[in-house]
Amino acid sequence: AQSVAQPEDQVKVAEGNPLTVKCTYSVSGNPYLFWYVQYPNRGLQFLLKYITGDNLVKGSYGFEAEFNKSQTSFHLKKPSALVSDSALYFCAVRAPMDSSYKLIFGSGTRLLVRP
């Protein structure tokens, strides 16, 4: 069965420093991977996705993510964090042969960026 793990409940960084939010996955076949962000009392907003091609994908708000097939990871990164990046981040995977196209979500990582 497919699954997603976000090993850190919380990540704290200082504004201006680089940030990484970790995600590992388990799925049969080549995965489709997504990152979403959730601000308080809001729905999830799409950040970026990996379907195929370059292992480094760029998304909204300066975020990027690196797909590593051998480590089954899809870590979210940003070179310079902003206080406004503070939010809850979810990694999700979609199995390539699943006709429902449903997303399996990790438990989320809360990012706190200190001024």
Add this chain to the structure above:
Amino acid sequence: NAGVTQTPKFRILKIGQSMTLQCTQDMNHNYMYWYRQDPGMGLKLIYYSVGAGITDKGEVPNGYNVSRSTTEDFPLRLELAAPSQTSVYFCASSDSRGRDRFNEQYFGPGTRLTVT
């Protein structure tokens, strides 16, 4: 486009009551989904629909029902509400036809439901 809209934003139910959570999308998406989000957990899929008239169960369907009579609307019905259904409910949609089958899902703002 309004995207995905959900009503109500908040609701408190007594045990045993019933209600319908409304979801509408104006993007002509074929796929629609209902998820629930419990504290400290990711989203769990309740039901989904691949088009009008077609629905199927997700991971946690017990206690819920859905219908999809139009492309735009995908209401979620709670019968005999229980405290275990206290959660935040999100509706989502995606356009998954042909080359768009890798598209991301778009989420509504959520409905916060408390059952006491």
